[in-house]
Amino acid sequence: MKILEIEELAKKIQILKFKGKKIVLCHGCFDLMHIGHIKYFQASKKMGDILIVTVTPDIYVDKGPGRPVFNQDLRAESIAALECVDYVAVNKWPTAEETLRLLRPDIYIKGQEFEKLEDKTGKIQKEYEIIKEIGAEIRFTHEIVFSSTKLINEYLK
Numbered sequence: 001m002k003i004l005e006i007e008e009l010a011k012k013i014q015i016l017k018f019k020g021k022k023i024v025l026c027h028g029c030f031d032l033m034h035i036g037h038i039k040y041f042q043a044s045k046k047m048g049d050i051l052i053v054t055v056t057p058d059i060y061v062d063k064g065p066g067r068p069v070f071n072q073d074l075r076a077e078s079i080a081a082l083e084c085v086d087y088v089a090v091n092k093w094p095t096a097e098e099t100l101r102l103l104r105p106d107i108y109i110k111g112q113e114f115e116k117l118e119d120k121t122g123k124i125q126k127e128y129e130i131i132k133e134i135g136a137e138i139r140f141t142h143e144i145v146f147s148s149t150k151l152i153n154e155y156l157k
Helices: 006-018 035-045 072-080 097-103 123-134 148-156
Strands: 023-028 050-055 087-090 107-111 137-141
Touching: 006 023, 006 050, 006 087, 006 097, 023 035, 023 097, 035 050, 035 107, 035 137, 050 072, 050 097, 072 087, 097 123, 107 123, 123 137
Parallel strands: 023 050, 023 107, 050 087, 107 137
Antiparallel strands: none
């Protein structure tokens, strides 16, 4: 089973790390799965042995009214369907901060749009502090970037 409860995933990661596996984590809303997400996951997988993806829970998606379009279970299922993804969990918190502390990945991966460690919400800056705290590393993919919000607003409304 690729979709696990986050606590169960934390135990699984401990075992995988003990076996010498390099754990890579991607986190986000991933509301409307698109080619940008797929390329991001594929590039992320190449940076380690095990690709974990955590999804923002519905109650904390802050993308505007009517969002998320797809509920957390459907978002997790669509990500789990990808061959490059090893495990998926729905996060329990508004941001990835506690997730990073719980899962303790070797590498946390974001898209290049976050490379300057700036975003209007301040989340990436806080996540970066946790990355340093847990002794992990942050890396950035350089793939084609799309915005689910823009795609939804321009083409699906």
